[in-house]
Amino acid sequence: MVGGGHAGIEAALAAARLGARCVLVTHAISEIGRMPCNPAIGGLGKGHLVREIDVLGGEMGLAIDATGIQFRMLNTKKGPAVQSPRAQADKHAYQRRMGEVVLAQAGLEVIEGDVVDILAMPMDAASATCAGASDGASDGALTGEAAPRTKPAWRVRGVRLADGREIAGARVILSSGTFMRGLMHVGARQTIGGREGAVSAEGLSESLRRLGFTLRRLKTGTPPRLARDSIDFTLLQPQPGDVDPQPFSLRTEVFAPRQVDCHQVWTNATTHALIRANLDRSPLYGGTIEGQGPRYCPSIEDKVVRFADKERHLLFLEPEGRDDNEIYVNGLSTSLPADVQEAMVRSLPGLEAARLLRYGYAVEYDSVPSWQIHDTLETKPVAGLYLAGQVLGTSGYEEAAAQGLVAGVNAVRELGGHSPMPLSRGQSYLGVLVDDLVTKDITEPYRMFTSRAEHRLHLRCDNTEERLGPLALEFGLLDARGRRVLEARARYVDGLRALLAGVTVRPPGGGPAVVAAQYLRFPEVNLEGALAAGLAADPGAEERLHALRGALAEAAPAPHVRAGAEAQVENGLKYGGYIAKQARLLAQRDDLDLRALPDDLDYKSMSALSFEAREKLTRIRPATLGQAGRIDGVRAGDLAVLTVFLRKRRIVRRQGGGDGGDI
Amino acid sequence: MSDPIEMSQDTVVARATPEGEGGLAVVRLSGPEAMAIAARVFRGPGFGGGSGAGPVARRAVYGIFHEPIDAQVVEDGALAVIDEILALPLPGPHSYTGEDTVEFFCHGGRQVAALVVRACQAAGAVAAPPGEFTRRAFLNGRLTLDQAEAVADLIQAGSEQAARAAVAQLRGGLDAELGAVEWPLLDLLVRLEGSLEFSDDDDTAAVPAAEVRLTLEEARDGIETLLALAPAGRLLREGIHVVLAGAPNAGKSSLFNRLVGGERALVDAEPGTTRDIVTAPVRRGGRLYVLHDTAGLRDTSHLVDGAGRVETMGIARTKETVAQADLVLLLAEAGAAGGQAWPELAAGEASMAPAATLRVLTKMDLAGGGRDRTGLAPAQVDEKAGKPIATSSLTGAGVDDLWAAIERQVEAWRLDEAVSLGVVLNERHRQRLLECRDELTQMLALYEGATPGDEVAGTLLASLLARLGEISGRVFTEQMLDGVFRRFCVGK
Structure with a gap:
């Protein structure tokens, strides 16, 4: 496991608990389970994911139950299917607890170091001698840039650290977060690093490129942190936790959190004028940032520009811990220069004398577009290499943890010759997440929403145990x-x-x-x-x-x-x-999910498909007709063409003719 | 064997350009043996006994087309020349059908083309049935389903209007009309989901139930409008079926011949002459009509065995034909003794179009003095049905009036609208639209009772859009989220 974030933790714990011998490589043991952005777990759609992770034996729910300082059920005015729990974490306590759990886990060794290279051997050598020792990945003889491969060209064999150490591994799970070629922006100042106070992983991007991966630049941001003792809370509207707080985890036994308040504050005309006057100093507007950021988490600059007629925007002041002096300003994500950030904050009521402990920043990083993975999260070009989390272009601790769990379980299952986790859109948000990853062309950091799930009324927090319990029992995850x-x-x-x-x-x-x-x-x-x-x-x-x-x-x-x-x-x-009713309607489409599309189809040559369908099918290479149908731009007519082609190919094969692949 | 997807290994040949006099005719030879067969009937650079290099792909060559070499007696190397023509070799897969193909360009119209086709057959090719090239093109992945359907419609197009509609369909008329239904629903979904996903933000107000209902009703109306064009699609593809019905000797065959403009149906003064259905196509005003002349409707129980049975069978077929008709012309003789009553018909149930009827009086030339100027006997007056069209097949009087009445009726079926919108629904489209309409009706029924939650409405709406998307190919999740972000200032 490469990376000690939320994906790496769940991957390592799941794999070790299934009996595999695991090594978790992280750049600093003390940083395991850190929350670099929002000090919170859950939220709409995300809370559903945490519940699913929990039923499948993951750690996230237990950890937030033990270290949360405010618990709220969101959307209580709406129907139960779209209600989801959210909790503020004491981020230091959360991080401490996760570190302890990881270090105490039997079968899991933790090593400090920076992974700079994925070691792999060419597939031919791998099948000839499984113990192949040639220094495949780094011998420079590789040129295979990217005609889409149908069979993996490589088999993973381990990782190399910056200090030259090599760690052998039959399976490697890479969850390096925002660290690959991370570049932070505060105004015009740029710092190389995956997040504040941390170095970036420079070699990994190049290593993945050499193995045939295409990379894509993404961007995300974080707001400034304020000193609690410099804020006059008497002027602010408190937002308390639920009177009857509910824990996330089925396995939590004792739950009596001492809750603290968050506070609300509105921006005003002065704040907006400041932002407008300094837009030319924002790297987002100066064109310095090339990566695509998430639309659902816009920077304050974005909000003020795009919604110019809005006179004010709502911000939340969230404590980063029960006794912590640090306050997270939710809603004020920015990459404006430090002096503007200070003036902006001090234009808010109650914050006139606020001290900034840390400035907000935007971070750009390399990600691996997810059409390069299978629905097991194993990569297509490199057998045995799994990806999980932000490196795959998602955002959020919960989305990352969910993928970590799936990758960890699948890697161990595959190693033992067992079938992977059967996840479907109809049974879980995990299924929606994984199917979206392998089907959609994700151009911004992906976040879960309940509207992504067509079976939303069935995929509720309250029936997670019934939906995924049997799988957890069958796979021995609890x-x-x-x-x-x-x-x-x-x-x-x-x-x-x-x-x-x-x-x-x-x-x-x-x-x-x-x-x-x-x-x-x-x-x-x-x-x-x-x-x-x-x-x-x-x-x-x-x-x-x-x-x-x-x-x-x-x-x-x-x-x-x-x-x-x-x-x-x-x-x-x-x-x-x-x-x-939904199940009946969708069952018709689910039939298509049972009809596999062979790996070796040459969509490019099927001129009967629309141009767009050809291009997207070639890139995404769906596993089934159903998945093909979910790709934007693939029409019913295109599916008919594929159906006809598959039948024709079967007939030609039966007649002992050629491969029928001449479409 | 009859599996339509089973690939025939035959090499086929046929004219690829429409029948017609003069101009250029293209004969297409397609299949695994196309090059070999061409070499036996054509001598030019790369073909026949010329250079051994074989033809250059996609380069037209001028040469001599002749009877197949092995089918003629060769005298002094002389060839039985048919004509000098151009041949274009198109090796698969870069041809219309995706197979090895040779196209011959013949001047002089159908005569030469027919000889070229026959010579290719003599050299081993099989005559291609109509639509065979398109079928092969589709199976070889050279055409999309929508294109293949439209081309098939073009091939069958009996009228210019149908051809224009098929072309418009290729250009995406249906797509645009569906979009007009989809976008307001998507906008509603955006608002419903915005209020669900970001309820903590101040921006996203709940959508009033009345607005939801209004949008759903408008979408249902939009789908109804599209469905109303469905009959037009069939009428364009198959032609408009016009059936002449009436009592024996009411003058059906005479009028039929007038309308068709020839002596197609046998006419005799003896009642019951027409015992089978006589059919003829008529092109008029850019449209295709298919006229059916039928056996007269009368009680046959008094007739002696043999003749009676034949006529009874004829009448049964008449009723069947009437049931399939788009338009029925009810004929009665003007002022016949005591007045021929209008026949009773149960028409049009099996037809997608609501069958219409026009009442026609015949033999106005015989309707002399002593009778009403309209030619109507008292039994023929029917206030509700209005005035029938008076005709004489002998003089041709009133026939233009009848055509005008037919055309007025056809206009009500909105063929022109379907053509200009490019909306020619096939059965696949029609079924999906029917499902979506029913879905909308059910959703609206929910709003009659306790208003369903936004999460329920949003889920149902998303699934409805997914069904519409099966026709249009659009996937709405990302567009919906995009709409949410564009519309609302949400997120932290």
């Missing part, structure tokens, strides 16, 4: 305690459903008698009401419910387990009709 809680929860859900389906209630408003499960689907009825009606109608039901709850409490005493299970039953029934 420890004994996790398994016990998961199984107890599943039994409770089944019992509750049976109970609701087994009693008949008479709606108080009149109308015919219905089973309680049906009654619960009335808009004005909730689970509590349906259960109460059920218990009133059937004297035996109370005892059954009591027994169910007793059994659950014994195996999983934490109250949030029961609350989650009950939310799952209620929301599943409320959305039931829609989910079934």
Whole structure:
């Protein structure tokens, strides 16, 4: 594992827990699990990912539950499918805890060092002698720039560090974040480095290029940090955490966070005038930055320019720790020069005397466009090399951690000759994430949104255990305690459903008698009401419910387990009709996902495909017809052409003719 | 064997340019043996007994086209010359069909072209059925499905209008019309999702249910409008089926002959002469009509066995034909003794177009004194149906009026609109649009009850757009997010 960020941590822990012997190489052990940007975990869509990581045995949920200082459920005014948890972290505590977990993990060795080279041998040599020792990657004889390869040209064999040490590895997972050729901008000042106070990984980009990868420049940014003791909070609107905070992890047993407030502050005309007057000093507008930044996380310069008619923008002041003096100014991402940042901050009410502890900056870095990976996250050009996280063009700790987990599990499965994780768009946000990565042409840092999931009503936080629990059990991703809680929860859900389906209630408003499960689907009825009606109608039901709850409490005493299970039953029934309808509609398209497209199709020569389809299919090389159909620019007519081609090819093969590949 | 995708290994030959007199005709020879067959019927640089180097790809050469060498008696090396023509060798895959192809350019129209085709057949090629070149081109990946469909329509196009529509379709008329339905829905989705994904931002207000309903209703109307053009697509492709029906001896065949402009149908004063359906195409005003003359409708139970059975079968076929008609001409003899009543017909159920009927009085030349000036006997007056068109097949009177009435009727089917929009829906498009319309209707029904949550509406809307996208090829997720970011100042 290369990199000790959120992707590297989950990859290393998952692989080690599955019994592989792992080495995690990081440039500084003390930096493992650092939050270089927003001191928070979760958010819309992202919270869903954390829940999924958790059910699959990952560490992120446990860590934030233990170190969070404010917990909120977002979107509570909207339907349950689009509600998602978010928590402010004490980032030092989070980082400390992650470091401890990683260092304590059996089978996982941590080495400090800078990886500068991916070692690989040509595939021919690899198949001839598996122990091939020729110094493949760095012998300079490689020229193979990039006709899209259908078979990997290389097999990975390890990494080389800056000090010359080589670490052998049958599988390598690269999650180097923003470090590849990282370049930070504060005004006109440029610093080489992946983030503040850290060096950049200079050699890696060149190493990947030599192996045939195409790289792309991306950009992201971060706001300034203020000294808490220099802010007058009495002038600001506090934003407290939830009164009844809920943890992320199924496995969290004790949860009683001491919560702290965040604060809101609005920008004003003075702030905007300052920004406009200094736009020419922003590298974003001076043309210095070439990388593409995320639209959903615009810099304050962007907001002021693009939404010129808005008189004010909302900012959040978020503490970076319970006792930390550092305050993160959410919404004020900028790369303006230091003096402008100071003036900007001091134009805000309550912040007139604020001290800047660190300046905001933009960072540009190299990423590997994700059409170069399979849906296992193994790369196409280099067998045995996996990528995860920001290096693949995503953004966010949660997206990174999710990929790390997938890469870690798949690398070990593949090593043992087992099938990879079956992830689908219909079953998980992980599936949506991975499918989007291999299907879309991602030109800005990718972030999860619930609207990316066509099965959104089914992919809820409350039923994560049901969706992914069986996979976690089958693959052995949970420890004994996790398994016990998961199984107890599943039994409770089944019992509750049976109970609701087994009693008949008479709606108080009149109308015919219905089973309680049906009654619960009335808009004005909730689970509590349906259960109460059920218990009133059937004297035996109370005892059954009591027994169910007793059994659950014994195996999983934490109250949030029961609350989650009950939310799952209620929301599943409320959305039931829609989910079934969506499933029917989408099943027709899912059939196409079962129809594989051979690796060796030469789309370029299929002039029947539209020009755009040819170009995109050649680059993305979808694994199935279904995936091909999800590519923007590939039309139903193009799919028909592919279908005809595949049939024709089968017929020609059956007749013993040529390969039919002459389209 | 009958698998349409099964590739034939034959080398085929046919005229590749439309039938017609004069000008240039192109004969196309396509298939694995194309070069070899050409060498046996054509002598020129690279072909036949000339240089051994073989033809230069994609370079037209002038030479002598002759009867196949092995099919003629060679006397002193003389060849049975057909004509001097140009030959263009196109080795696969860089040809229309994707196969090895030779195209012969013949002057002098159909005569020479026919001889060239026959000589190629004598040399081993098989006559290509209509559409075969296009079929091979599609199977070899030289044409997109949409193009192949449009070309197929062009080949079958019986009228200029159909050809124009096929060309417009190739240029993407349907795409633009679908876009007009898709974009407002996408805009709505942007607003719904904006309020879901960024509810913490101050910017994204919830979308009022009334606005959602309005947008959905407009989209449904838009799809209805497209669906209303679906019959036009078929009428353009297949022609407009006009069926003449009426009592025996009502003058159907005479009028049919007048309309067709020839002596196609057998006419006799004896009732029941036409026992089978007689069909003839008529091109008029840029449109293709297919006229059907039918057996007269009458009670046949009084007839003696043999003749009666034949006529009964004829009447059954008449009813079948009427059921498939786009337009039925109901004929009755003007003021016949006691007045011939208008026949009763159950028309048009199997047809995609709502079948229309026009009532036509025949034999106005016989309608002499003592009768109403309109030629109507009392039994023929029907206030609701209005005035019938009076015709005489003998004098030709009223035939132009009848054509004008037919054309007025056809205009109501919006063929011109379909042509100018370039919207020629095929069955595949029509099915998708029907599904989307039903989907919209169901969504609107949701809003009749308790308003569904935005997350439900957004999910259903996204899936609807995905279905429309199956026709247009557009994938909306990124466009939707793009819209959210452009519209709202969101994100931190």
